[in-house]
Amino acid sequence: MTVDPGGPNERDVDALADAEPIKAGEVIRIRTTGGGGWGDPLARDPELVVRDVVWRKVSVEAALRDYGVVLTGSLDDSSTGSGQALGYDADATAAERASRPAWESDDDAFFDRGPGYAQLAGEHSARMSTSADLSVAVLGGHGKTGQSVCRALAARGVSARALGRGDLAAPGGLTAALRGCVALYLLAPNMHPDELSYAEEALAAARAAGVSRVVHHSVASPFAPSMPHHLAKAHAEDAVRRSGLAWTVLQPGAYVQNFLPALRADVPELAVPYDVHALFGFADLVDVGEVAAEVIISPEGHLGATYEIAGPGLASVSDVASAAARVLGREVACRRTDPGGWADGPGAGLPERERAWLLRMFDHYDRHGLPVGGRGVRAVLGRDGLPLVEVVRRELG
Ligand SMILES: NC(=O)c1ccc[n+]([C@@H]2O[C@H](COP(=O)([O-])OP(=O)(O)OC[C@H]3O[C@@H](n4cnc5c(N)ncnc54)[C@H](OP(=O)(O)O)[C@@H]3O)[C@@H](O)[C@H]2O)c1
Numbered sequence: 001m002t003v004d005p006g007g008p009n010e011r012d013v014d015a016l017a018d019a020e021p022i023k024a025g026e027v028i029r030i031r032t033t034g035g036g037g038w039g040d041p042l043a044r045d046p047e048l049v050v051r052d053v054v055w056r057k058v059s060v061e062a063a064l065r066d067y068g069v070v071l072t073g074s075l076d077d078s079s080t081g082s083g084q085a086l087g088y089d090a091d092a093t094a095a096e097r098a099s100r101p102a103w104e105s106d107d108d109a110f111f112d113r114g115p116g117y118a119q120l121a122g123e124h125s126a127r128m129s130t131s132a133d134l135s136v137a138v139l140g141g142h143g144k145t146g147q148s149v150c151r152a153l154a155a156r157g158v159s160a161r162a163l164g165r166g167d168l169a170a171p172g173g174l175t176a177a178l179r180g181c182v183a184l185y186l187l188a189p190n191m192h193p194d195e196l197s198y199a200e201e202a203l204a205a206a207r208a209a210g211v212s213r214v215v216h217h218s219v220a221s222p223f224a225p226s227m228p229h230h231l232a233k234a235h236a237e238d239a240v241r242r243s244g245l246a247w248t249v250l251q252p253g254a255y256v257q258n259f260l261p262a263l264r265a266d267v268p269e270l271a272v273p274y275d276v277h278a279l280f281g282f283a284d285l286v287d288v289g290e291v292a293a294e295v296i297i298s299p300e301g302h303l304g305a306t307y308e309i310a311g312p313g314l315a316s317v318s319d320v321a322s323a324a325a326r327v328l329g330r331e332v333a334c335r336r337t338d339p340g341g342w343a344d345g346p347g348a349g350l351p352e353r354e355r356a357w358l359l360r361m362f363d364h365y366d367r368h369g370l371p372v373g374g375r376g377v378r379a380v381l382g383r384d385g386l387p388l389v390e391v392v393r394r395e396l397g
Helices: 046-054 060-065 075-080 090-098 114-120 144-155 165-169 173-178 195-209 228-241 256-263 285-297 317-328 339-344 352-368 375-381 388-396
Strands: 135-139 159-163 181-187 213-217 246-252 269-272 306-309 333-336
Touching: 046 060, 135 144, 135 173, 144 159, 144 181, 144 285, 159 173, 165 173, 173 195, 181 195, 181 285, 195 213, 195 228, 213 228, 213 285, 228 246, 228 352, 246 285, 256 269, 256 317, 256 388, 269 317, 285 306, 285 375, 306 375, 317 333, 317 388, 339 352
Parallel strands: 135 159, 135 181, 181 213, 213 246, 246 306, 269 333
Antiparallel strands: none
């Protein structure tokens, strides 16, 4: 940094100088370092590369090595105006550039400070590089939710490491499996008997492995004491918020996809042991995956946030049946069954605890449904969730 360049008080001062007296009207000249550039260097106009070399912003060697420009003439002659000024050989430059590997548009991240920066910053301020060497661990990644999250991450060029019981049992356990990951997507299996301990162990493993960020897959209305598996998620959310890791919590409503097996049956029918007109905020699993991928890849603004995930508008099981009838072009029956009959029939094969927990969930659904607002999806993705009928059309159409 130069103060008063060319003037009587010209002096160089440190770039971080403090309390430097500057007179009114005095010029301050700041020369910054060169930037890394953006886009394909082989697509830069060779004339501009020649100009950069003349201006000493790019060296003669870099013009060829980085830009594939075969220079002619001499840099010294360009400065003195004698001899052959600097130029380039168009044919040789075209041949040189054609011999280089094609530019990967994936490398075109606007700010890509590299994996080291992203890891040190814990993603607090950096958009994650899309390079595949930045792994995200998805615990519970082999189930239907985990697969949807992994698919959405992969579609955005981020490599997802799906983890399950095999990784927990392997030498080094979860800590070893998490090493090198920039974030953990924490997903408990359905109806886990001790979800709080499961979450606490995963959070401890993340800390031990140096993973600085967690996205917790919870549920809408976690604090519902009448439903033990919801309440367990409220406790797990609390553990996440007190984990010392940077966190985001997602609270999806009941998945539309839960109904697909019944809708794909030879005689499609929705028979549920609760009020078929009770209102829900149903979530599309594809939207869940996309919201998850977005908050993982672009954490800025999402750290410390809790989002409900559901489609636009509330709907009942009866509405799901109507949507399916429209898509399939045939009648789809919909009826409430007796919870006792469910326990002795479809629920009979479940472990007693799970059956009891599900009966409590059906009772809650019967009385209150599970309404969820749809604005969370818009807040994250900038669009509403897919409407119910469109989800059904995509899945069954
Ligand atoms: N269904 C819904 O409508 C809904 C709505 C909102 C939230 N949720 C929540 O979403 C979460 C995920 O549901 P999901 O149906 O995708 O999960 P899931 O299929 O029940 O489980 C995911 C994976 O967890 C692993 N797993 C199973 N038992 C385990 C155990 N005892 N310990 C450790 N890992 C175990 C399995 O993978 P491995 O075989 O590889 O071990 C399984 O593929 C649940 O917490 C659920 O409450 C669901």
